[in-house]
Amino acid sequence: MCKSRRRDDSYSSTEWSEAFTLSGSILNKPTVTLQPSWTQIYSGETVTVRCEIQGGEGAQWTYEWRAAKLNTPPTSNEYRIIRATESDSGGYSCRGRRDYFFSEWSDIITLTVSYKPKAKLRADNTAVPVGGSVTLTCSVNPSSSSGWKYYWYRDEKSSEALTTQDAVFHSNGQISVSQEGLYRCRGGRGNPVYYTEDSQSVRIGKTVTASNRPVVTLYPNWSEIYRGETITVRCEIHGGDTEWDYEWETNSRIKAPNQNEYRIRSASSSNSGNYRCKGRMKSSQHKTTEWSDSVTLTVSDNKPRPVLTVSPSWLSPGASVTLNCEVEHPSAGWSFYWYKAVPDLSEKSSSYELLPDGSGTAQDSYIIHGQTHTAGYVCRAGRGDPEYHTDHSQPKFVWSAGQFEEF
Template identity: 85%
Template sequence: NIHLISFNSTADKPRATLTAQSSVIPVGGSVTLSCSVEGSAGWRFDWFRRDSVFSVAQKIEAGTSEQTVSISEGGIYYCIGRRGDPVFYTEYSAPVTIQKQVLAVVKLQHSWSQIFTGETVTVRCEIQGGEGAPWTYEWRAAKLNTPPTSNEYRIIRATESDSGGYSCRGRRDYFFSEWSDIITLTVSYKPKAKLRADNTAVPVGGSVTLTCSVNPSSSSGWKYYWYRDENSSEALTTQDAVFHSNGQISVSQEGLYRCRGGRGNPVYYTEDSQSVRIGKTVPSKPTVTLQPSWTQIYSGETVTVRCEIQGALSLHYMLFPDVHSAASLTVSPDRVQHFTSDSVSLTCEGNFTEWRVRKFSEDSRLSVCRRMTGSTCDINTSKSDTAVYWCESGSGEFSSAVNITVQSMLLYIHHVLLVIFFPRLCYLLAHSVSPLRCCMKVNLSKRDKKWDIWLKISAVSKSDEGFYKCQYSGRESAQSWMSVEGESVTRATAAKHKEKHSIIIQ
């Protein structure tokens, strides 16, 4: 049997049709392309892509019966249909341009956004997911009249006008990015380093810790450079100090220290810190020597007991009260606590012709009285005169030490002072004690007025020993120690033995 099949024939070749789900591939996403031949069936499809109009077409899929394909790269796409054996091809589809969106990010060359005047800063634009051919960059910043087209924007010697927000975007063939997020730079005045010492004197066999910092504390990235002595421009090395990681060093050598911070490349330096002077201390343990050196002493002999601190420039001589020295020091007015601007005389006594009064102050400085008249040192007191004083003769003899305290006097403010008298007074136990008094001094209408309040202690006993101080209207004096020496005896026993007992006011 013969079957006749009829078919329609057209003179023109059919053309494939290419459609795209979207003309833009989102960041990290893809787009679906569809290819079809209208009015007929049985077709397979080949898929092609060009990087640019002038590049060679690359086949990405061949002979697939699926009408769709998923793509994740930008470019120019087209397709063609084929069927039968021998193969019959349709005309190529019209091209479809697909753009790929990538991400632009602004980054700083370093990790800090707090910038200081004179510093060099580099801002970079990075395109994530856009590797390949060169990009054209655009920059957006308030200061930029002619933005650069490279991926770096370099600020040399920043000024306050460079403060603000910076963003960028990139474009290349069928790739593009949106504007990046804004990064904000803040330019402030050049900072000054700050130096802090945990102690101003190096203990014997130990060290002092120095700490350098830069304000504001929000700034970061600093390295610290250390210097000793005022004119030295050479930074300290590991031979001079022990370096720690948190802006600290430990030093055991005396001198004038300063520091500064530095960061970046080229290095940007802060202003130098204020200098801190570190001195040396001496062993705190004194030694007692006898002169002559023999320890077997006979009644009637003369012996000198000396308290020394070896190797010290800063000396703190202190003899026990019962040691009899060939020299003595008296204070006038006869007390150890004084107001500022008081006139105080320190007089050395003994069988010597040459005298000097030495002073060991609260800041560990040793000095000599410069206002000596014969054997007397005259002082117009100030706060810095709070110190330990003693006399030294030309032949090396010295007296017991005396602690003197000076308190400030402020206008219209009461000051309370516990006044103790010299020389040390001796009393029998059970006698009354009168040389304790509270003295208040106030400046009213440029007239000094004083009120004395006497404290009387009767029937003195060992329990009265201790520190005493005065209080008035919320103010109080420095404290002084009153010690009671001698054995507690009855009146009858004391009268019988006629023993001397003393109350020593220090």
């Protein structure tokens, strides 16, 4: 409301005018957005920086910008960066003005412009197996960038991207191919589409199967081995003087190296599993053998303990005694060791004294001639190189009608 009075009469004034109501609101803080919403872009891409004031729709705004590179700052709410360069990197913020009222400055949004990236192509194999395919994977680094679609090409001069007639398309960035050729890829994003540089090319060839089929053998050829033993798993390809690279496939927890043999110096149950192999010609990496049949390796964590029997267990003085030592796998390369159990009365225990010619015998039996006294015996077995030994058997006694043997 307002009223007036005469300058020469301080007591004379008009009445108050009718009331006029002015309404308004607090100006919201603007927000800077990017379209597309990538804070990491590359040299040559186009991006729009936009200033948005929520709740200010329909009003006549003038905009002010603080930006990394703005020779002539615009007064509109959009700033379009065409073919960005590294100098466009930096922070952008804005505020709005309407008449004499100003909003706050927006928070700063940071834009990073980097050199044009190069796509990366990876193949899970460089040779297509018979009746199969090879998987190709294309990617653009750094992983923080987004929005990429991938385009695939075969042969150097071809500019036509592959279609579903040429390959099986999986998730974005991965395809499977079954044709030979020189493959490359690139990434693209935005509208109009911005392309990365092409990846390096990868040549995919056909696998030719050689007639030689490998054989997997175990040395020594024991069906079961024990923890701590040494064994070699070998891949043998017979025929010709071809030099081979070797590939193993196993379900054991420890993988075999890509060599023709895998020497396990101290086996454990983690080495148990099926083993098979194939060869790849060194002179032609696209030519391979078939997979060999699988061989099963079983490693027991239990250390074997032989069982000793004596016959007869009662005898007349001077008769002969036969000792028999039995292991769990009797035909698996064991040699045998024979001992007399010598009691140590002070320690209430026994020590073992090797019998004559009782070291590493090939036979699992041992004969003692002319025994006259009661005595105790034990045995154990050993095999391999370096030699692995079982535990000693439990002692067994031969009882004589005479007295105990004197020590």
